[in-house]
Amino acid sequence: AGPDSLIISIDFGSGFSGYAFNVKPRQEGGETQIKRWSDGLGLDTPKTPTCILFDEHGEFMKFGYEAKTAFNNMRGGEAEKHYFFERFKTDVFSRDYWRRGIKAANEKKMTELQVFTEVLRFLKDDALKTIRSHPEGGEFTADDFTWVLTVPDTLDYSTKQFIIKSAVQAGLVTDATKDKLMFVLESEAALTWCLKLxxxxxxxxxxxxxxxxxxxxxxxxxxxxxxxxxxxxxxxxxx
Structure with a gap:
């Protein structure tokens, strides 16, 4: 990403996820903003649990603290109808072939692609919503940004293609704008940030x-x- 790029960086973690963004190019003094998350009980954190909830038809419902709370408040029969996933990233990244499906809390399965895509879609939509409500925000769209995704150091080619496909389906980029999707190794991102401080x-x-x-x-x-x-x-x- 060049110095004039607007950036949204997503940290899709195994246990927790979040994002940061800038609404002004660095050369214009743009500063990085970090989304804060609340659990509704007074907790304020820089990340939210990587939990996602789907209804009985496989349609996305909630993500993060809201997903966890909604699922925990469901009674047995109701919970059995829904799909609740948490801490699934490691399973996805450790597989060479991702069409076997991953198990929800009730042992029902959905494809890794669908779950992964909906997480990215939620984080994308939430980031754009947050930016539009920012004092310096505007009517930004996904096309206005370079998207940065953090990935494990062990990322292989097949998993990289899987993530790209998910990002396209989630609307971060299109087939024609894949060059605006960047991967950054988690360890290198942490080191780079530390060296700036x-x-x-x-x-x-x-x-x-x-x-x-x-x-x-x-x-x-x-x-x-x-x-x-x-x-x-x-x-x-x-x-």
Missing amino acids: QPDGFITQNHSRDSQDQPAGAAEPGTSWNGTEWICNVWQTNI
């Missing part, structure tokens, strides 16, 4: 791995908190 406060005492659930700028007693710690902790959950 000041070293002060990089090493802290009593740092908790649960600090992912703290809002930006918050710190536990006896610790210092900065973006380096946050990004390293977030990436560690998915590497």
Whole structure:
């Protein structure tokens, strides 16, 4: 992506997912914005659980905290009719052939492509909705952005093609604009971000791995908190 590119970066994690974006080119002083997620109970986090809920007909219903809450509130019979998936990314990426289907919580199956595509579609739609409501936002469409997806270091060719197909079906890019889809290794993304930050406060005492659930700028007693710690902790959950 060039310096004049508008970017939406999606971190599709095994346990948690989220995204960041900029609405101004870097050369114009554009700053990275990170979506904050709430569980409705006061929790404010930079990521939301990678959970997705479909109805009995396989139609998308909810994602993240909302999906988890809705499914947990269902009674036995109702839950059996729905498809609820969580922590499925590793299963998808560890397969050489993804048409065998993955099991939902009730053992019913859906194709990996459908589940993966709907996660990307939700994150794309939510990102555009968030940007349009931003003070500097506008009537942006998916075509206005370069899309960056974080991927495991072990990504192979067949899985890469699977992700590209999902991204096209989800509407991030089209067959004609695949060059606006970029892959970044999770470990390299974390390292690049850390190298941009000041070293002060990089090493802290009593740092908790649960600090992912703290809002930006918050710190536990006896610790210092900065973006380096946050990004390293977030990436560690998915590497």
